[in-house]
Amino acid sequence: MLELSSAAYPWSLEAFQPTVDSLTGSSLVSLLPLVFFFTALGVFSLPTQWCAIGSLIVALIVAVVGFGMPVGMSLMSAVEGAAFGLLPIVYIVVMAVWLYNLTDRTGRAVDVQAVFSLVGKGDKRIQGLLIGFAFCGLLEGLAGFGAPVAIACAMMWTLGLPPIRSAIAVMVGNALNVGFGAMAIPVTTVAKLGGEDAAVVGMTMGRITPFLLLLVPFLLLFILDGVRGVKQCWLAALVAWVGMAGGHLVGTHLLSYELTAVFASLLSFILLAGLMTVWSPTTPDDMRSPAAEEKLPASRMILGLLPYWLVIIVFAIAKLWTVGVDVPAFLASTTLSFTWPGLDGVLSIDGSPNSATEFAVPWLASPGTMLLLTGMIVCVVYAKADPERFSFGMGMKTLGQTIVQLRVSILTICLVMSLAYVMNLSGQTVTIGAWMSATGAAFAFLSPLLGWIGTAVTGSATSAGALFGSLQATAASNAGLPPQLLLGVNEIGGGIGKIISPQNLAIASAAVKVEGRESELLRKALPYSLLLIILLGVITFLASNGILGFLVV
Numbered sequence: 001m002l003e004l005s006s007a008a009y010p011w012s013l014e015a016f017q018p019t020v021d022s023l024t025g026s027s028l029v030s031l032l033p034l035v036f037f038f039t040a041l042g043v044f045s046l047p048t049q050w051c052a053i054g055s056l057i058v059a060l061i062v063a064v065v066g067f068g069m070p071v072g073m074s075l076m077s078a079v080e081g082a083a084f085g086l087l088p089i090v091y092i093v094v095m096a097v098w099l100y101n102l103t104d105r106t107g108r109a110v111d112v113q114a115v116f117s118l119v120g121k122g123d124k125r126i127q128g129l130l131i132g133f134a135f136c137g138l139l140e141g142l143a144g145f146g147a148p149v150a151i152a153c154a155m156m157w158t159l160g161l162p163p164i165r166s167a168i169a170v171m172v173g174n175a176l177n178v179g180f181g182a183m184a185i186p187v188t189t190v191a192k193l194g195g196e197d198a199a200v201v202g203m204t205m206g207r208i209t210p211f212l213l214l215l216v217p218f219l220l221l222f223i224l225d226g227v228r229g230v231k232q233c234w235l236a237a238l239v240a241w242v243g244m245a246g247g248h249l250v251g252t253h254l255l256s257y258e259l260t261a262v263f264a265s266l267l268s269f270i271l272l273a274g275l276m277t278v279w280s281p282t283t284p285d286d287m288r289s290p291a292a293e294e295k296l297p298a299s300r301m302i303l304g305l306l307p308y309w310l311v312i313i314v315f316a317i318a319k320l321w322t323v324g325v326d327v328p329a330f331l332a333s334t335t336l337s338f339t340w341p342g343l344d345g346v347l348s349i350d351g352s353p354n355s356a357t358e359f360a361v362p363w364l365a366s367p368g369t370m371l372l373l374t375g376m377i378v379c380v381v382y383a384k385a386d387p388e389r390f391s392f393g394m395g396m397k398t399l400g401q402t403i404v405q406l407r408v409s410i411l412t413i414c415l416v417m418s419l420a421y422v423m424n425l426s427g428q429t430v431t432i433g434a435w436m437s438a439t440g441a442a443f444a445f446l447s448p449l450l451g452w453i454g455t456a457v458t459g460s461a462t463s464a465g466a467l468f469g470s471l472q473a474t475a476a477s478n479a480g481l482p483p484q485l486l487l488g489v490n491e492i493g494g495g496i497g498k499i500i501s502p503q504n505l506a507i508a509s510a511a512v513k514v515e516g517r518e519s520e521l522l523r524k525a526l527p528y529s530l531l532l533i534i535l536l537g538v539i540t541f542l543a544s545n546g547i548l549g550f551l552v553v
Helices: 023-030 032-042 048-066 071-105 109-119 124-142 147-158 163-194 198-213 216-255 257-275 298-304 306-320 327-333 367-385 392-405 407-426 428-437 440-458 461-479 483-500 502-511 518-544
Strands: 336-339 358-361
Touching: 023 032, 023 048, 023 428, 032 048, 032 407, 032 440, 032 518, 048 071, 048 407, 048 428, 048 502, 071 109, 071 147, 071 306, 071 358, 071 367, 071 392, 071 407, 071 502, 109 124, 109 147, 109 298, 124 147, 124 163, 124 216, 124 257, 124 306, 147 163, 147 306, 147 367, 147 502, 163 198, 163 216, 163 257, 163 461, 163 483, 163 502, 163 518, 198 216, 198 257, 198 483, 198 518, 216 257, 298 306, 298 367, 306 327, 306 367, 367 392, 392 407, 407 428, 407 440, 407 502, 428 440, 428 461, 440 461, 440 483, 440 518, 461 483, 483 502, 483 518, 502 518
Parallel strands: none
Antiparallel strands: 336 358
């Protein structure tokens, strides 16, 4: 049985044992903040910010009373979480929504709609596959950290698709690329902490994800248009899956696991666009994009899509350019890091300093800065192209208006991250993980749930890997299971958990301008997340028992 060391924290976990006297009891108490949050949000439909405030209070009480964490430390962990919410998460979200608002402010959102309508032959469901599945996956592979969902949700909404359905479709469509997001940082993180080769973990993930990916484009069609959408557009969904699944296999085995999401998403987009040149679905009137009033010249197409193709170029240079100047290394060198005041005594479960107390400020390396640069270039180009209707100053004014527009979402994201940090640094999240990993051989089925829970709480598959990487490897050793399998499904499960992450819900609702309806998003997105995580658990169990042994590298 996996047990937590009483020396793992400066406030001994034994302080809680006399009250509950079991890891199970400690875990159930640790779950109280999450139970409060999802009950208040999903059952009582309270505004997300109030759910987050209540859950944060519960987490602080559990940390202080249950785990004996000093009051000052628990409060400072909440402050660090809020700061991390601002940098980089809110920074990214604001800049991503600003990019969309620039197209809206200049009237070019109509041109964006016309371009995707042209490629998708006027069918909103095909456009949904192109944007919510392929294009969002491409942005995920380059950027991650909330930017892809924010941008893709805004684009889907621009096309005239219902906002709630647009948001859910994007969150579900993006889920299985999250593990390979931002140049596969989640894979690198979980492999390092689990003591395994990241390439091997990535290859194992690349063999598992195609099975789950088979469902995703069909689910996306179902979300957008029910059974009718699946019947009429199944061929497009199949082709989109072939590209994405094949890209995951080839990317992880023949190219580089870091480029998997980028390569797979590009391949999926190209194959789907190619299909649309020789095939047309039956498109009902309510799923048909408005016909363009005039033939759209190439210049308007280029300018309308400028924020989106330019962001790909900027991110590609920032993440990949090493000729002459190692741009990624230079940008990374500008990051400022320091131990958060008042938290220098927090240790990890193995007794080493807890990396979560190290606060990084990636001024130039942040996706938010890259989006800011992209937005400023867009402002200059738009001002040059149409000086009578738009100026650089108007673009900056739009940025200020975007911040005001997102004020509730900004508060919500900061509160949710405060909750995550209190739970993480007090030991609540690790306690839940240790409890689940104590189930022996059955842990193969439950293992993905750790990543699912970790990302649902923190909003980050990278954080889920940091939380549970070592624990997954230890559990695998104790139960005689392949460590690369458990580490891989931790990150795949993390991507699935991101569908219902409060942070993700807040980002998506802000992007489609339905702030305050996060509870509705949660209720409608939860079944898809549960379906995928249960299937992943079954696949993991079968792979660990040799029935699907070929999935393990």
